[in-house]
Amino acid sequence: MSGFNREADEEVARGARAIVVSAETQGGDRRSSEARLEEAGGLALAIGIDVQASQSFRVRDRKPATLFGSGQVEAIAALAQDHEAELVIVDNALSPVQQSNLEKATKAKVIDRTGLILEIFGERAATNEGRLQVELAHLDYQAGRLVRSWTHLERQRGGFGFLGGPGETQIEADRRMIRDRMAKIRRELEQVTRTRGLHRARRQKAPWPIIALVGYTNAGKSTLFNRMTGADVMAENLLFATLDPTMRQVALPGLDKAILSDTVGFVSDLPTQLIAAFRATLEEVLSADLIVHVRDIAHPDTEAQRADVLEVLEELGVIGEGVDPAAAVPMLEAWNKLDLLDEEAAIHAHEVASRQDNVVLVSALTGEGIDLLQRQISATLTAGADVHVLTLDPADGAALAWLHEHGEVLDSTLQEEGLHVEARLSQSAYARFRARAA
Structure with missing residues (x-):
């Protein structure tokens, strides 16, 4: 990002020593505090941050100034000092004031969950479209954080022309530059969206059905995509290993041809800035003939992850009360990572799946169940034949x-x-x- 000073908001350095903390509120999350901390650690690991310690704090009332209570802030500062942490990751959303006050108290850089996810997306976006979307989201996020400890922003610029006047403050100038840059990016993304729409219209004329893989990050979408298409998309045991959508031709029983689309993974509390910025990319989901929801059935929070994915799909307008049932995109669930279940858990999973007509158990890694999944996809796509x-x-x-x-x-x-x-x-x-x- 260029065009304005980022003295107090430099990017997170790879290899930085960090601690992870979270504010746990009464009935505020469908996950346990341990699971939240583990996921936040995984997000940090995804961009090479060295997490030294993690701790959850029970917060009865969110403090406007710091989120945490005064004693908890002191404990966080002590934890950061004990581990010589350069970075404090707060697995919650922070206001600019809370972020600034926590930085003063801990004497370390502080980023919240939104900032952490934006850093990951910024590092991973490979295409021009992806980079534009991430920058737009980052600018939107940063626009409200110019009030942090940026003393240089207090200075005023002198006017120019005939009506010089007192001029504008540096913070006003930086905000204006951010607004101008965001407007330019939106125009560029609109062009990308139009081009994508032309490509989509061309595919629909073919016409080949579009199958969109969706799911929580690290559920195994890219591994399944590679297994079904013979492609070589990056598939690692990392959160957000792939960001940019990939499309490949796939052969299915009884179908001439189909297009399989691997989309960005979802995560709980996905920043609203990213949902808005990536809406163009996720339009592939909106226009799909079938959605395959890939779930990590071996994960202890698989049900919570499922709920998070459905929430994002509802926000995108794919499912929900406002969607005409007749026009709704059909959805299958691929319960992935069957190979990680022990014998008893695998038997139970098979019993539960057998009672549902839209669930297939698979292992994208070993190939188990892939033939059945392909037949189920074909049957769903040709149901109106x-x-x-x-x-x-x-x-x-x-x-x-x-x-x-x-x-x-x-x-x-x-x-x-x-x-x-x-x-x-x-x-x-x-x-x-x-x-x-x-």
Whole structure:
């Protein structure tokens, strides 16, 4: 980010020593404090921060000045000093005033959960679009934090032209520069969105169904994507290992072709700035013919993670009260990481999954259950297909092979007028067969 001074807001240094703290409120989270701290540590690890210690504090009333109570702030400062921490990560959202006061008390740089996630996205975004989206989110986040301990912002700039006047303060100038930069980025992203829309319209004319993989970060989406497409997308045991969406062709039973899309992972308390900035990227989910929700079924917080993903999808307008049920995108759940379950847990998972018609147990790592998942995807995508009775030239083996590849051949009998074939085809497949025959 350029165009203004970031004296007190330099990027988090890789390898920095840090402590992680969180404010635990009564009934404020669906996860345990230990699980929250572990995830925050994983987020820090994702950008190479060296977490020395972590601690949760029970907060009865959120203090406007510091979030934590005065005694808790002293304990945090002591913990930072004991571990020689350069960085204090607060796994909550902080106001600019709270962040500034905690920095003064701990004598260390302080970032909140939103700032930490923005740092990860800033480091991982690989495409021009991704970098623009991250910068837009970062600028939006930073615009309210110019009131921190930036003494140079108190200075006034002299006016110019005929009406010089007292001029504007540096903080006003920096805010204006931020607004101008945000407007420029939005214009660039609008162009990217238009281009993406043209590509999407071209795909829909093809027409090939779009399958969007969604899920909590580190649920195994990229590993599943690689397994199904033979691609080589980065897939590591890190939170937010991949950010930019990837699309590949995939072969499925009874379908000519489908497009599989690997989207950015979700996380609890995903910053609103990022949801807004990445809306263009996540439009692939909005326009999908099928959503496959990949879940880490071996994670102790798998149900809480599921709820977090559904909340983001609802905020995006994919599901929820305002969505017409007839137009809603169908959704399957792929319960991934079956290989990490012990025998008893695996038996229980199979029993629970067997009682639901939209759940498939898989291991993207070993390949177990992938064939079943592909059949279930095909069945869902072709659920609205009709049975057509077609007459083929018995010598036209290519036409019969085409029907097998693009649909489901139910019966074929040789009669005087030709080969009678009953085939279940989607509307688009039937239209293409008619065009082929013509």
